[in-house]
Structures are given as structure tokens and as C-alpha cells.
Amino acid sequence: MTDGQAGGMLTAMLCINVLHISLWQVSQNLIAGAGRLLRDDGRLFVYGPFMRDGAHAAPGNAAFDASLRTENAEWGVRDVGELNECAAMAGLTPADMTAMPANNLVLAFTRTVRQN
Numbered sequence: 001m002t003d004g005q006a007g008g009m010l011t012a013m014l015c016i017n018v019l020h021i022s023l024w025q026v027s028q029n030l031i032a033g034a035g036r037l038l039r040d041d042g043r044l045f046v047y048g049p050f051m052r053d054g055a056h057a058a059p060g061n062a063a064f065d066a067s068l069r070t071e072n073a074e075w076g077v078r079d080v081g082e083l084n085e086c087a088a089m090a091g092l093t094p095a096d097m098t099a100m101p102a103n104n105l106v107l108a109f110t111r112t113v114r115q116n
Contacts, residue, residue, distance in 0.1 A: 010037045016047045019083075020065075023074045028086050031109070035090025038111040044092065046107045047100065051079040058103040080107065 013034050019027045034044040049061045056062040056077065065077040084094040087109045095107035 009039055010042055011039065012043045012045065013038065014045045014047075018048070019046065020048055020068060020077050021075055024078075027078055027083060031083065031086040031092065032090045034109065035087075035092055035111060038092075040111060040113040042111045044109040044111075046083075046095075046109075048104055049077045050083075050105050050107065051077055053081060054079060057105075061103050080105075083107065 013030075015030055019030070030046075031044065034042075038044065049057070049064060051057075051061075051065075056065065061077060068075040068077070080095055080097065087094060091112050091114070092109040093112060095109050098106040098108070100106055
């Protein structure tokens with residue numbers, strides 16, 4: 001158990017195909033929660049389609065993003081840079097990116113070690 005303070009006991013958290021079909025606030029809360037609940041050097045892994053510097057990895061991702069935003073204007077493929085900004089505020093490192101099939105990525109954020 002954790003008391004909800006920074007430096008929790010979780011080694012890892014995993015989020016698959018969620019951020020693009022949810023409100024931006026879900027992304028923010030996931031990353032903030034990881035900052036509180038992960039232990040030092042704990043990892044948050046996020047899988048799905050992502051933009052880099054405002055650009056889609058492939059035309060199919062751009063079409064997918066457009067269809068999501070048509071269904072709900074607050075949904076959409078998230079940009080790695082914006083997620084990295086949230087991560088920094090939560091005490092996480094910028095994402096390490098691993099390319100996956102179908103133009104998806106695994107983003108791995110690490111909770112930084114806090115000095116006492």
C-alpha cells in the first residue's frame with residue numbers, strides 16, 4: 001500500500017490504447033498518478049498511436065485522429081511532447097520511445113529518484 005504521497009510502491013503501470021479515446025484530462029491524471037504511485041525508478045508504459053512534434057507517423061494515423069475527433073472533439077492522437085511536459089511536472093523523465101507495428105509506439109516514462 002501507499003499513503004498517496006510521492007514515492008509509492010508500484011514498480012510499473014501499463015496503459016494500452018486509452019489516451020486517444022479519452023479526454024486530455026485522463027492523460028494528465030494518468031501521468032500525475034504515476035508520479036505519485038511509482039517508486040523511484042518505477043516505469044509507466046503507454047502503448048498506442050502518438051504524434052511527434054505535431055506530426056503523425058503515417059497517413060493512417062492522421063485519418064484515425066480525424067475520425068476520433070469527429071466522434072468526440074476532446075479525443076484524438078496525443079503528442080509525445082505534450083505528454084513529456086506532463087511527465088516533467090509529475091517527476092517523470094521524458095518518454096523513451098519504442099516503435100511497434102501499425103505505426104504505434106510504446107512510451108516508457110521513469111519516475112526520477114528523489115533526493116532526501
